[in-house]
Amino acid sequence: MTLVVFAGPSAGRLWTDWAARDDVDMRLPAVRGDVASLVNSDQPGTLVLADGAFDRSYAVGHRELLEAASLGWRIIGVSSLGAIRATDLPGTGVRGVGQAYGYLVNTKAPDDHLALIYEPEPPFRIFAEALFDVRQCLRDRALPAETGAIDAFLEDAARWWFGDRTRDQLQDRLETYVSADRAAQLLAPLASPLYNRAKQLDLIDLMKELLAR
Template structure:
């Protein structure tokens, strides 16, 4: 990175690891964004800020006003995948750049709840230890497309997942509850669990990659 290159910081670690992200984009990688992190980044001289992951309910989330202030100070703020998708859908009219399917779903009103992207994480590694609802939806849709389940069962399983607290959501939990309530057979629950684990549609990771590629594109134009 030469002296004229943009100074980039990206907040992530859950949707994509810092090591995987670093193979795609040269940047400073920070843990999921919290309140005041954007303000501190601006003061530190970063002129491109990528927001992928962020804290939700147990710690104070990044404020709208600090993102707006950063944009008004000439900083490029790009978001997608998780907290970045939420904030971009709320602040794209103020100049925040959103990218990816999840951002589009929030922007268009297909999704409206924060818990669709929220997960419990390992506090040391930021790795997800529960399954995000957006991934569950897409993975069950994939199972439906493969004719492992029909559309009516897919919708029931989605509702089971939605009723779980985000910190406890898992494919195993959904299948166990569905089998216990005799919505699906024990054999189908076992087969479907194996399918979901081995064929998960990780839409959050896909969108995280799109954020990184978008930053790379914009940074190239800024040089």
């Protein structure tokens, strides 16, 4: 059965590895019309929607996903735009999975907490971070005594335009809540090309599950 994955920064350096497999059809982040084109040309299979682009076209529409589900496609939303659309379409056959999806469902956070700016081709280098990934990174690394400062910083950053959440700007602002050295330590993983952000882990876990079958 066909496994089609629309992904970009949520796949990162693994995009090319998955694309090399015969049992995976890796595609770039989806835009409006991509899902409709797929379901009109392929037999039903599994469609994983992780990432989408909205700067060069409209985002993937709800109607496209509903039409795909009605035609027998198994649709899984994860990580970024996929998690957003799954949150938008409960009970419709669009299944949401992962931490990012759970975060949206449980907190009712705005969609821009998952938004980021990235290079459009593999390995999809990230230029402005998703607030959700920053939140998970800091909470995983913060000491108990730093919890209040981290929460205040995250509330502050939540008010920014998502494109302003670059690592440099995040670190500069975090230094007003903790020491400069500590701010650098807390955010250091985001500078490593080997670091898997929370949204990336969502897709990695899903792909392990799907490819093990």
